[in-house]
Amino acid sequence: GAVVSQHPSRVICKSGTSVKIECRSLDFQATTMFWYRQFPKQSLMLMATSNEGSKATYEQGVEKDKFLINHASLTLSTLTVTSAHPEDSSFYICSATVDSGETQYFGPGTRLLVL
Amino acid sequence: TQLLEQSPQFLSIQEGENLTVYCNSSSVFSSLQWYRQEPGEGPVLLVTVVTGGEVKKLKRLTFQFGDARKDSSLHITAAQPGDTGLYLCAGGKGNTPLVFGKGTRLSVIA
Numbered sequence: 567g568a569v570v571s572q573h574p575s576r577v578i579c580k581s582g583t584s585v586k587i588e589c590r591s592l593d594f595q596a597t598t599m600f601w602y603r604q605f606p607k608q609s610l611m612l613m614a615t616s617n618e619g620s621k622a623t624y625e626q627g628v629e630k631d632k633f634l635i636n637h638a639s640l641t642l643s644t645l646t647v648t649s650a651h652p653e654d655s656s657f658y659i660c661s662a663t664v665d666s667g668e669t670q671y672f673g674p675g676t677r678l679l680v681l
Numbered sequence: 682t683q684l685l686e687q688s689p690q691f692l693s694i695q696e697g698e699n700l701t702v703y704c705n706s707s708s709v710f711s712s713l714q715w716y717r718q719e720p721g722e723g724p725v726l727l728v729t730v731v732t733g734g735e736v737k738k739l740k741r742l743t744f745q746f747g748d749a750r751k752d753s754s755l756h757i758t759a760a761q762p763g764d765t766g767l768y769l770c771a772g773g774k775g776n777t778p779l780v781f782g783k784g785t786r787l788s789v790i791a
Contacts, residue, residue: 570723572723600778607786608783608784609769609781609782609783609784610724610769610781612778612781615778657721659723659724661723668711668712668714668729668773668774668775668779669712669714669726669729669773670714670726670771670779671726672716672723672724672725672726673723674722674723675721675722675723677721
């Protein structure tokens, strides 16, 4: 149980375009989902906390107009990187908690490369 | 700011050796999770510990939560090349997001 999927697994896009990444909880309902960014050989950096039906809470330094998060259902959260630039290239990972617990279950990640 | 200090940052050992990774904080956590991450993949949950002094075993991995719930350790016995990866500890405090350590990058050489 507690499986989280992400789509796409990797994406290459041109500078200036927008990219949407989906995060789904496959066998449970996730009231809360989290979005992380990870640079090579570093730990996870929390970008935002996404609660179903309400606005996401962004961490300091993360631009909410650039990284749009929508959590429209209990099984789906999306992250849209708007007007992507090469410096947005990174590994984006989502996670979800079960029954508002503290343990997070992670998706497999999405590798974004902006040319 | 809550911090989880994880050590060592890097560890390279021979197959068959034992090792311990530490996770320390000045804060009390209600739970502590250990994850393992391989390159290009998301972190995979290994264990969650919630009780001070708790010890959990997962095959050759032994996890311990400190009595005061401020620290934790992961001990691997007879390490195998398949244990290679990034090990992350993360502390939980109710409704706040997990606090992650910086990770320990383990390399087990055959």
